Amino acid sequence: MSEAFSRRSFFRGGLSGRGVAAATAGGLGASYVLDMAKAEGRPTRPPGARPEEHFLATCTKCGQCVEACPFGTLKLATAGDEVPAGTPWFEPRDVPCEMCEDVPCARACPSGSLDTQINILDASMGLAVMTDQENCLAYKGLRCEACYRACPLLDEAITLDMKPQERTGRHAYFLPIVHSEACTGCGKCERACVMEKAAIQVLPRDLALGIGGDHYRFGWDEEAIISRDFVAPTSSPQVIDQQGVLDSMNDLSGIEEAP
Amino acid sequence: MTALRFQILRRITQLGVLALFWLGANMHLGVLTGNLSGSRIFGVVPMADPFAALQIATTGHLPGNTVLIGSAVTLGLWFLLGGRSFCSWVCPVNLVSDAAAATKRRFRLPIGFAVPRSTRNWVLALALVLSATSGVAAFELVSPIGFIQRELIFGVGLGLLAVPLLFLADLTLLKRGWCGSLCPLGAFWSLVGSRSPLGIRFDDESCNRCMDCVAVCPEAHVLNFNHLSTTGFIRSGDCTRCGRCIEVCSTEACSFGMRPPPAGATRNGDTHVHG
Numbered sequence: 418m419s420e421a422f423s424r425r426s427f428f429r430g431g432l433s434g435r436g437v438a439a440a441t442a443g444g445l446g447a448s449y450v451l452d453m454a455k456a457e458g459r460p461t462r463p464p465g466a467r468p469e470e471h472f473l474a475t476c477t478k479c480g481q482c483v484e485a486c487p488f489g490t491l492k493l494a495t496a497g498d499e500v501p502a503g504t505p506w507f508e509p510r511d512v513p514c515e516m517c518e519d520v521p522c523a524r525a526c527p528s529g530s531l532d533t534q535i536n537i538l539d540a541s542m543g544l545a546v547m548t549d550q551e552n553c554l555a556y557k558g559l560r561c562e563a564c565y566r567a568c569p570l571l572d573e574a575i576t577l578d579m580k581p582q583e584r585t586g587r588h589a590y591f592l593p594i595v596h597s598e599a600c601t602g603c604g605k606c607e608r609a610c611v612m613e614k615a616a617i618q619v620l621p622r623d624l625a626l627g628i629g630g631d632h633y634r635f636g637w638d639e640e641a642i643i644s645r646d647f648v649a650p651t652s653s654p655q656v657i658d659q660q661g662v663l664d665s666m667n668d669l670s671g672i673e674e675a676p
Numbered sequence: 677m678t679a680l681r682f683q684i685l686r687r688i689t690q691l692g693v694l695a696l697f698w699l700g701a702n703m704h705l706g707v708l709t710g711n712l713s714g715s716r717i718f719g720v721v722p723m724a725d726p727f728a729a730l731q732i733a734t735t736g737h738l739p740g741n742t743v744l745i746g747s748a749v750t751l752g753l754w755f756l757l758g759g760r761s762f763c764s765w766v767c768p769v770n771l772v773s774d775a776a777a778a779t780k781r782r783f784r785l786p787i788g789f790a791v792p793r794s795t796r797n798w799v800l801a802l803a804l805v806l807s808a809t810s811g812v813a814a815f816e817l818v819s820p821i822g823f824i825q826r827e828l829i830f831g832v833g834l835g836l837l838a839v840p841l842l843f844l845a846d847l848t849l850l851k852r853g854w855c856g857s858l859c860p861l862g863a864f865w866s867l868v869g870s871r872s873p874l875g876i877r878f879d880d881e882s883c884n885r886c887m888d889c890v891a892v893c894p895e896a897h898v899l900n901f902n903h904l905s906t907t908g909f910i911r912s913g914d915c916t917r918c919g920r921c922i923e924v925c926s927t928e929a930c931s932f933g934m935r936p937p938p939a940g941a942t943r944n945g946d947t948h949v950h951g
Contacts, residue, residue, distance in 0.1 A: 439795075443798070443799070443802065444802055444805075444806070447802060447806060447814070447818070448806055448809070448810065470811060471737060473811075473812050474732060474735040474736075474737040474811055474812050474813065475732055475735075475737050475739060475740065477713045477714040477724060477725065477728050477729075477732070477739075477743060477813075477816070478711075478713050478714075478816060478822060478826065479710040479711055479713045479714030479715060479724070480701065480710055480711050480826065480829070480830050481709055481710045481714065481715070481716065483701070483830060484700060484701050484704075484709050484710070492830070492831065493826060493830045493831070495823075495826075495827050495830075495831060495832070495833020495834060495835055496823055496827070496833050496834040496835035496837075497833050497834035497835075498833065501812075501817060502817070502822075502823065502826075502833075502835060503713075503816070503817075503822055503823075503826055525709075526740070526742075527710075527714050527716075527722055527724065527740055527741075527742030527743050527746060528714065528724075528732075528739060528740040528742070528743045529738070529739065529740030529741070529743070530740070
């Protein structure tokens, strides 16, 4: 038995002062390296990816999603990429997601990092955002619409907002507007943008979306919620009986008689 | 019966596994998909790195079902095959550390500083502690094994710098630094292998103590003849089952065989030894 594993021999030689110092130094060094490796970019993940924290914890970096992707969209991060090494991601500007109906990448995931049951229309790989309205051709009054036409969810994820164009006075702006509830973050729009650097880009959802807060109530929404019996206050001026108010405030009966 | 038969076989399995993974990733050959961290054989039988699964569980997240099943498959397989047989028959880093050791022997370079073997057990413990505190499978994020095999299979990146780094560290500074002293995955498989049925049998009567095996063994401490003469079997999980001792032995004292029962080991079928 002496050569076989025993609990006593497991950490043999490690409990000296030097060993403890080495372990502490090693631990601190390792946790620093770990922080460096973790605190990297905010990549666009495959469809069905769990929230980044859960995703990073469970992904085994096996690459089966990458192999399942028929379009070469997904890749495993190598050391030196701005993404934790070994995890799957894609760069929409290079190769966007083709939104396969059967989502082979997510189906292949063994680790639970991707939801294998994901419906591609429910995917949220990120959110397309008009990151640069100053340079977008549509905002200059040109009829570009490249992103709008490239969107696989045409008129759902991106619509065109028409506005009068003041410069000429006789044309219209066709402004692309992204709708977060429909956009899957596939990145077709970012790929299609005709500019040298895309004016519409896929960002991580949590980075792209603000949070309004529950305390806001919007009257136009509330009207639909409140009951039929409720009569909305009218803005007609109320007649105030000024003398009655004064009398009421000066009426001390009941207060004087208190014990 | 070439003198390098196991070494040749090991290079075939090491490179063969990598090649099958590479063909799966790049040519859509479905024999092996994925990589050493997690895979499917013929698209069906899952395998997964049980040490990675253990780290994931330590983060407080439940590994996926397929990873759990795959880990059990892998654990079972490598338990039967000897635990650290993973190190010498599959792990690509073994190519690097064997190359460094062979170069040292060939050019009679100094053996190098021997980091205590138990360090890898501390690294294993540290990997689990850091997984719990950081919320990610800590070793998996920085593992040179992971970098090397992933980037060989899925595309070259800076991670392959681990190859020259490990080679040079072993060549100039350390005595089998990574594989022999530091690697927590080796420590994990060593624990598994310490009870494995398959290992190296030793015939004391044939052995002439020429020490050829000790000279080539990557874990020479497992060849302790005081123990071996009574047990007739290398019981330590540190043994990588690489078969170098069998190859170099001029008297055929070593052979692959099954682990004898713990007490009253039998050798040659006729001599009973108590120990």
